[in-house]
Amino acid sequence: IKNLEIGTFKEIKDFRGSFSRLFCAEIFKKKIKKINQKNKSFSNKKYTLRGMHYQLSPFSEDKIVMCTRGKVFEVLLDIRVDSPTFHKWISVELDEKKYEILYVPEGFALGFQTLSENTELYYQMSEYYHPEKSGGIKWNDPKIQIKWPLDCSTISKKDESFELL
Numbered sequence: 001i002k003n004l005e006i007g008t009f010k011e012i013k014d015f016r017g018s019f020s021r022l023f024c025a026e027i028f029k030k031k032i033k034k035i036n037q038k039n040k041s042f043s044n045k046k047y048t049l050r051g052m053h054y055q056l057s058p059f060s061e062d063k064i065v066m067c068t069r070g071k072v073f074e075v076l077l078d079i080r081v082d083s084p085t086f087h088k089w090i091s092v093e094l095d096e097k098k099y100e101i102l103y104v105p106e107g108f109a110l111g112f113q114t115l116s117e118n119t120e121l122y123y124q125m126s127e128y129y130h131p132e133k134s135g136g137i138k139w140n141d142p143k144i145q146i147k148w149p150l151d152c153s154t155i156s157k158k159d160e161s162f163e164l165l
Contacts, residue, residue, distance in 0.1 A: 032126055037124075037127070054136070137160045
């Protein structure tokens, strides 16, 4: 899907532990102009599902996502009406050990399923959260047919309440 990008940051290890970069404006300067909000998501149970979330214009967001603990199956759904991949999705497995960082331009709904216990995601967003412009798409919508890797055991009432397309 056009405009999505995965990058990898190097982990430097020595006898004290390790060091790695989480963001570099120089690398992303052509893609994301500003970071206005940083968030952390923590899920203590394996098989937890969150999504599919987005924020509407004029507050749609560019996002940078990194798994800082555990492992997740991240899903990106193209909701750009004028896109040739409208309502198509892709998945990426993010793992704390891979030091991968995912750039997601505005116009995508995101969701994930935890593949391990005690999973943490770190988000950087170009826009502030506007609850009146936040929305979602049902995680198991038959028109989209996302193939989640595991049966869902934990999902919020809000995520369950999202409408089908």
